Amino acid sequence: MASIKNELSNKYLQGVYRDLKKRYPEQKEFLEAVMEVFISLQPVVEARPEIQKNAIIERLVEPERTIMFRVPWMDDKGKVHVNRGYRVQFNSAIGPYKGGLRLHPSVNLSILKFLGFEQIFKNSLTTLPIGGGKGGSDFDPKGKSDNEIMRFCQSFMTELYRHIGPDTDVPAGDIGTGGREIGYMYGQYKRLRNEFTGVLTGKAIPAGGSLARTEATGFGLCYFMQEYMKDYKMSFKGKTVVISGSGNVAIYACQKATELGAKVVAVSDSNGYIYDPAGIDYRNLQLIKEQKRDRIKTYLNYDFGKKAQYFEGCKGIWTIKCDIALPCATQNEIDGESAEILVKNGCKAVGEGANMPSTPEAIAVYKANKVLFGPAKAANAGGVATSALEMCQNSARLSWTFEEVDKKLNDIMVTIYHNSANAAKKYGFEGDIQVGANIAGFEKVCDAMLWEGISY
Structure with missing residues (x-):
């Protein structure tokens, strides 16, 4: 197995990373994720001068939109708490933003940018038309009653609903956000928008969820x-x-x-x-x-x-x-x-x-x-891949069997492996699936960004 050197030597990427580190010195998780990808992308950048000419990398590492907001909610004793909510809409070159909503005390902007940045490439690898995003809150569902969680989720969605939609941004569950939380959020979204759309995935089966999503x-x-x-x-x-x-x-x-x-x-x-x-x-x-x-x-x-x-x-x-x-x-x-x-x-x-x-x-x-x-x-792209399959079912008003979804999932994961292996081989790093996955995910997004041109 040929492996890429674990160091950043490309001058263009070094410059972009240096500027990013200067701008966001406190975002350690995000910077770590960027460095890991940059190391893999060096042979691609050297082989494709149009990447630097069109500032693809500079555009890729900055989210298209970052939304931060307060989330006030009342506990069962009548005390008001205030948490912070986020949605990082990172890249929509190949489709609507797609990524989970994490509810955990550790949530901050650095972690969500790291996860959203990773999501760009993961979603690209699925072969499905979905962009990358991530969101959540520093709210901790552990130890909370169902009513407290419901009040938090409804408050959270009262702001988030303005920024999402079936063709704009389709959030999903993540750590701390399971079927219960998605249900409360979706119920509030539906009330506010007066429409039943596939705007959240991970829904209950009777409400448009997909079989095999949990698995x-x-x-x-x-x-x-x-x-x-x-x-x-x-x-x-x-x-x-x-x-x-x-x-x-x-x-x-x-x-x-x-x-x-x-x-x-x-x-x-x-x-x-x-x-x-x-x-x-x-x-x-x-x-x-x-x-x-x-x-x-x-x-x-x-x-x-x-x-x-x-x-x-x-x-x-x-x-x-x-x-x-x-x-x-x-x-x-x-x-x-x-x-x-x-x-x-x-x-x-x-x-x-x-x-x-x-x-x-x-x-x-x-x-x-x-x-x-x-x-x-x-x-681990199977989760978001099946979320995208849920979006397909919602859009077509269809419901596939467990076996149908499981077969599509298997086919997607097999394709992801081979696309990653082939990308690694193409650039001389046969057998290095980490490098191959980064390259395969990046090139699809890069080509879409080049095709769309630059917005002034």
Whole structure:
């Protein structure tokens, strides 16, 4: 596998990055995401002078629109709280903005710009006509009643509705924003606009949602990695898998990996992780996390968890011996040290179900040791791809079966892998799927921007 040097040497890109860092010195997450992409794009920029001539990169790293607003809401005791709401509409060159709404105390502009920037390339890779965006609030749904969450969501949408629409911006769920939150937001949007459109995805099935949307990111991750491993005479069959997280992505990655013949032995949440050498059934995770809304440590309280072990803290999950690691929790959860341990314990493949869960140091370790690395913007694109399929169904007033959506999802993930692999090969970096995904996602957006011209 030929790998690109992990350094930025192109003078044009260096200049753009330097100006960006000077303008946004506090936005560390965003700058990290930009650097990762810039390193990959160096051969493209050198081969295509029209990119610099038309300032494509300078235009790409600045959102087309950034919206910030206050979100006042009242708790059950009558106390008024004020949170901050955001929507970053990053790039609409190939379609309406598309990306999730994250509700979490950690939300700030840097994180949303990082996620929105990544979303441009991820959405481009799906082959579907959707641009990149991201939004959310520093509101924390944990510990809140349904009525408190409803009042927050209605207040949030009372401002956001002015800036979104089925042909403008179609938000989706994300961390902290599940079916309940989407329902409250959509109900308020519908009341304010007096129209029933596919403006939010992740809706309930009776309200225009898509079958297989809940499973999509986890299933898609496994479809992508299965196709990737096939090129290297590998598969999930007979392999041991460790998955971080225990939300939708982790639960359904656990299901699909098991169906493909693997044994999942560990999962986690924000407090710690469980290790069950007998294998973890995704239905047990559903019981704990989706039905009981409980912590992962309660796995030990059930008959199926009698032989399992629970460990406080999350980092230790990567010390468990496995053939395949699927980080599905949060950004930067695998650092260089954890990557070294994974390699030492025989890990042969890492597929990212979360957004940028591996640090640059971890990625360097994977590549140096020929670990198959499925980067987030390619490997976890199944969620947004199926959201776009929900948009298609809404626009046509159709409802596809689970099997139809699942087949389309599988086809999309297989295509994403091959497009990424082909782009890497085209520029002399055969086998480097991280570089290939960045290039394949970028070139489609770049060509659309060139075709549309420059707006003065």
